[in-house]
Amino acid sequence: MSPVSSSPQYHFLEAHYQKIARFEHFNALGDWDQATMMPMGGSQGRAAAMAELASHIHELKTHPMLEDAIHSALGEPLSMMQKANLAEMQHQYLQASVIPKELVEAKTRIGYQCENAWREQRINNDWQGFKPNLEAVIAITREEAHIRAKALNVSPYDALLQRFESGTSSTQLAQTFDKMKLWLPSLIDDARTRQSSHTITALDGHYDIGAQETLGRDVMNTLGFDFNQGRLDSSSHPFCGGIPGDIRLTTRYQSHDFTSALMGIIHETGHARYEQGLPLEWRGQPAGAARSMGIYGPIRFARHSILILRRVHCTHIFGLFMRLPLALMDMCFYFPYHPYGFFRAYAEKRF
Amino acid sequence: MSPVSSSPQYHFLEAHYQKIARFEHFNALGDWDQATMMPMGGSQGRAAAMAELASHIHELKTHPMLEDAIHSALGEPLSMMQKANLAEMQHQYLQASVIPKELVEAKTRIGYQCENAWREQRINNDWQGFKPNLEAVIAITREEAHIRAKALNVSPYDALLQRFESGTSSTQLAQTFDKMKLWLPSLIDDARTRQSSHTITALDGHYDIGAQETLGRDVMNTLGFDFNQGRLDSSSHPFCGGIPGDIRLTTRYQSHDFTSALMGIIHETGHARYEQGLPLEWRGQPAGAARSMGIYGPIRFARHSILILRRVHCTHIFGLFMRLPLALMDMCFYFPYHPYGFFRAYAEKRF
Numbered sequence: 096m097s098p099v100s101s102s103p104q105y106h107f108l109e110a111h112y113q114k115i116a117r118f119e120h121f122n123a124l125g126d127w128d129q130a131t132m133m134p135m136g137g138s139q140g141r142a143a144a145m146a147e148l149a150s151h152i153h154e155l156k157t158h159p160m161l162e163d164a165i166h167s168a169l170g171e172p173l174s175m176m177q178k179a180n181l182a183e184m185q186h187q188y189l190q191a192s193v194i195p196k197e198l199v200e201a202k203t204r205i206g207y208q209c210e211n212a213w214r215e216q217r218i219n220n221d222w223q224g225f226k227p228n229l230e231a232v233i234a235i236t237r238e239e240a241h242i243r244a245k246a247l248n249v250s251p252y253d254a255l256l257q258r259f260e261s262g263t264s265s266t267q268l269a270q271t272f273d274k275m276k277l278w279l280p281s282l283i284d285d286a287r288t289r290q291s292s293h294t295i296t297a298l299d300g301h302y303d304i305g306a307q308e309t310l311g312r313d314v315m316n317t318l319g320f321d322f323n324q325g326r327l328d329s330s331s332h333p334f335c336g337g338i339p340g341d342i343r344l345t346t347r348y349q350s351h352d353f354t355s356a357l358m359g360i361i362h363e364t365g366h367a368r369y370e371q372g373l374p375l376e377w378r379g380q381p382a383g384a385a386r387s388m389g390i391y392g393p394i395r396f397a398r399h400s401i402l403i404l405r406r407v408h409c410t411h412i413f414g415l416f417m418r419l420p421l422a423l424m425d426m427c428f429y430f431p432y433h434p435y436g437f438f439r440a441y442a443e444k445r446f
Numbered sequence: 447m448s449p450v451s452s453s454p455q456y457h458f459l460e461a462h463y464q465k466i467a468r469f470e471h472f473n474a475l476g477d478w479d480q481a482t483m484m485p486m487g488g489s490q491g492r493a494a495a496m497a498e499l500a501s502h503i504h505e506l507k508t509h510p511m512l513e514d515a516i517h518s519a520l521g522e523p524l525s526m527m528q529k530a531n532l533a534e535m536q537h538q539y540l541q542a543s544v545i546p547k548e549l550v551e552a553k554t555r556i557g558y559q560c561e562n563a564w565r566e567q568r569i570n571n572d573w574q575g576f577k578p579n580l581e582a583v584i585a586i587t588r589e590e591a592h593i594r595a596k597a598l599n600v601s602p603y604d605a606l607l608q609r610f611e612s613g614t615s616s617t618q619l620a621q622t623f624d625k626m627k628l629w630l631p632s633l634i635d636d637a638r639t640r641q642s643s644h645t646i647t648a649l650d651g652h653y654d655i656g657a658q659e660t661l662g663r664d665v666m667n668t669l670g671f672d673f674n675q676g677r678l679d680s681s682s683h684p685f686c687g688g689i690p691g692d693i694r695l696t697t698r699y700q701s702h703d704f705t706s707a708l709m710g711i712i713h714e715t716g717h718a719r720y721e722q723g724l725p726l727e728w729r730g731q732p733a734g735a736a737r738s739m740g741i742y743g744p745i746r747f748a749r750h751s752i753l754i755l756r757r758v759h760c761t762h763i764f765g766l767f768m769r770l771p772l773a774l775m776d777m778c779f780y781f782p783y784h785p786y787g788f789f790r791a792y793a794e795k796r797f
Contacts, residue, residue, distance in 0.1 A: 118502075120495035121472040128475060132483070136675030137692030140729075144471035144689075151469075151502075324487030338495075341488030378491075 183381030534732030
């Protein structure tokens with residue numbers, strides 16, 4: 096059907112990583128579902144299925160043919176993007192191949208057991224029940240860190256850092272934070288001084304959950320979230336997950352405090368818009384996925400900041416509030432005149 | 447860890463079918479999600495992922511080691527249930543091994559494309575748009591039927607019948623229906639005569655969707671559905687799916703006719719209760735799954751019939767109606783005094 100390729104090994108790899116992405120599709124779906132929809136009776140079966148799937152994905156990521164294929168593809172004629180894609184494949188192969196399949200499977204199972212139990216424990220504030228599960232998670236993560244550290248010849252912390260921010264070391268991070276220490280405290284002081292001239296109105300009303308959700312969806316639309324390619328649901332802790340073309344974010348609602356759900360939605364919409372903006376033609380390839388927290392983080396942070404710091408956006412969102420039921424109306428009288436104070440109150444409450 | 451088994455091949459098979467069940471977990475989840483939760487933007491990615499998964503499950507079901515392992519296990523010491531499980535494995539292996547992987551993959555992809563497009567086409571009554579997709583589904587099903595027929599040395603119809611009712615032939619079905627023809631028409635006539643003495647009240651109110659859902663959940667509780675091990679959602683067409691320990695059923699709501707959603711729920715709860723009653727210790731093994739429509743069907747039909755034909759159940763359900771909001775109250779004045787007429791009206795409307 097297709098003409099003879101001059102880059103056969105690269106195209107073999109492309110098909111292989113496309114296959115991995117299709118299995119990762121079910122990983123994302125299973126993860127989202129267990130946090131939003133799954134009844135408790137499904138926990139055991141889901142944990143076992145997720146561990147089986149993780150093990151299979153790990154097998155695909157460490158396929159014996161990959162090392163040679165990557166090596167051969169490096170000598171094939173490739174475009175700049177194909178080269179970048181191949182470099183990502185190399186990175187992924189290295190990261191996967193140092194870890195045994197059994198550890199991947201056990202880590203998945205232990206993680207799900209901990210999280211599923213936490214849903215109930217969180218409601219009951221049951222720290223003693225949570226503790227042994229958390230210890231198991233920390234123990235297996237330490238085991239992983241030591242295996243990675245040994246294989247990659249770095250410190251255990253740096254070995255885990257590679258999972259989120261490849262190419263960075265704790266030495267570099269320390270330098271970055273040292274620089275921040277020079278200007279951040281005075282900036283915070285300035286902001287507090289400026290904000291203190293605003294009167295803070297306490298938030299202590301009853302905010303209808305349905306109205307909060309309507310507000311959240313309106314804010315998501317304002318921020319450009321495409322509901323044809325995603326959803327909003329609720330879960331024990333807000334997150335952004337899902338699948339390319341179908342990005343799913345969540346928040347959690349409290350009837351006495353609408354800011355918790357709203358800020359969760361704004362934050363997660365930042366993640367979601369990043370995901371929805373990834374290039375369509377590279378979907379399913381390593382170069383088409385989020386690169387690292389170092390690139391990912393600032394983009395969502397910038398969007399988040401633009402929204403919360405600029406008075407014009409606050410005023411626009413006030414427009415949305417005005418269309419909502421009476422249950423949220425007392426907030427409207429508070430919000431537009433004190434955008435800074437609003438978020439200062441929010442920040443002081445949370446941090 | 448475990449003592450040396452005297453049935454090593456059987457235990458290899460048990461572990462292998464457990465693995466298959468864990469991948470089928472994602473098949474059930476992906477299927478449920480695309481019918482209930484997935485935004486349209488997810489269609490293409492889901493169809494590709496489901497086809498990849500179906501192909502992988504087919505590979506596992508036709509694993510080169512299975513034939514020898516099954517043969518060897520037949521000579522191992524096994525309990526009655528283990529023998530039944532092994533017989534199911536033999537049946538599944540035979541059914542899977544006659545079909546090429548490419549056909550399984552293509553059939554899954556074509557089926558999902560048809561169904562996803564149908565969701566929109568159904569709303570717009572777009573038969574012309576639906577036709578080519580349906581033709582593709584029929585064409586690939588015919589191809590499958592002919593491959594199965596040749597391999598199993600039966601007619602194409604009987605080859606497909608094995609998928610739903612193994613061990614039955616169209617000759618047997620014809621005999622069964624011939625017997626039914628002797629008594630069914632007169633039974634229907636008798637029922638109609640008896641029902642005609644009841645006055646039928648037309649259903650033409652406005653029935654709040656939320657109230658319909660509350661009613662549905664109450665009826666599900668009455669029928670013994672365990673919400674800790676399942677869910678109720680809505681979809682374009684009612685179905686019962688999900689995973690052992692997490693059975694999910696759906697219905698569809700119409701604001702001018704509450705019977706459609708209610709009857710969907712009653713029917714699907716029949717399926718769900720069957721699934722929720724499957725033996726826990728055989729979960730993930732072929733012998734622990736629904737055997738065939740011939741065993742499955744009558745059980746759910748019996749439950750369905752008990753509910754809809756016995757006046758005492760109708761009266762009990764009336765008790766549930768009484769707890770509902772006003773939107774459903776006009777129905778309450780109609781329902782308890784005319785249980786037969788209620789369902790006659792329903793039947794005449796639908797069939």
